[in-house]
Amino acid sequence: MKAIILFSISLLFALTEVQAQESTDVLIGSWKLDMSPENSNDDNFAMMKITSVKDNEMKGTFYRKGVKLKNGKINTQTDVIYGALMSGDNSGSYNTSFYYKDGKIYGTTHAVDRGFLSVWVAVKE
DSSP, X not given: OHHHHHHHHHHHHHHHHHHHHHHGXXXXXXXXXXXXXXXXXXXXXXXXXXXXXXXXXXXXXXXXXTOBOEEEEXXXXXXXXXXXXXXXXXXXXXXXXXXXXXXXXEXXXXXXXXXEEEEEEEEEO
């Protein structure tokens, strides 16, 4: 009886892990980032394209076409999908973090060399 209970608990944890891993697939695709979500009258947009999510790592591009994201990591420990990545261009380095909720991504990007923190909201295109 104890063996059946332990097996059932182990199976439950395994299925939960698989479900959490599968749910990260919602990130794959092209996202339009509204870089000033407080102002609905502007055209301040960027992009993020996530091409793969596997083993808590993601790959793709961020901000502009061709700017590869680096060190893309995913965390689902609290049943919320969180992500973090690094990127950069001629103006410097960027550290970005985000979370996924209700079909949108809510994030921040810290422009290390330019001295600002941007808050953004993204929708899938």
